[in-house]
Amino acid sequence: MPVWLIWLIAALGLAGAEALTGDLFLLMLSGGALAAVGSNLIFDNYVIDGIVFLVVSVLLLVLVRPALKKRFIAGTGLPDRPKELEGKSALVLDRVARHEGQVKLDGEIWTARPLNDNDVYEPGDQVTVVQIDGATAVVQKVV
Known part of the structure; x- marks a missing residue:
C-alpha cells in the first residue's frame, strides 16, 4: 500500500x-x-x-x-422562538377553554388554553399570548 x-x-x-x-x-x-x-x-x-x-x-x-x-x-445561537411569540396577538379558531382550543398565531395554528381556567374564548375572538407552555399558547382576552 x-x-x-x-x-x-x-x-x-x-x-x-x-x-x-x-x-x-x-x-x-x-x-x-x-x-x-x-x-x-x-x-x-x-x-x-x-x-x-x-x-x-x-x-x-x-x-x-x-x-x-x-x-x-461568539455566535448568538438560535433565537428563542417562544419568547418572541409572547405578547403577540392571536385569533381564536376553535373554542378556547381549560382543556381545549386552537388559535392562529404568527401564521401557525397552536393549541391554546386560557390564562385563567374559568375563561372561555369563542372563535373569532382576538387574544394575546401571555406565555408559551411547551406547545401550548397560554392566552388572555385583548383588553
Whole structure:
C-alpha cells in the first residue's frame, strides 16, 4: 500500500473522529495528515512526511484552532422562538377553554388554553399570548 494512501486514510479517519468530538483538535491533525499526503507525493521520504505532519499540525493547533473556537463561541445561537411569540396577538379558531382550543398565531395554528381556567374564548375572538407552555399558547382576552 502506498504511503500517501496511508496518510490519506489517517486524514479521513481523524476528520471523521472529529465529527464525534467537536473540539477541532482532531481536525487540525487531519490537516497535518493531508499536508503529509502532499509531502509524500513530492518527496517520497518518510522522515520528511513526519516532519511536515508535525509542523503543519502544530501550526494549525496554535494559529487556526483558537480563532475557529473563538468564532464558534461568539455566535448568538438560535433565537428563542417562544419568547418572541409572547405578547403577540392571536385569533381564536376553535373554542378556547381549560382543556381545549386552537388559535392562529404568527401564521401557525397552536393549541391554546386560557390564562385563567374559568375563561372561555369563542372563535373569532382576538387574544394575546401571555406565555408559551411547551406547545401550548397560554392566552388572555385583548383588553
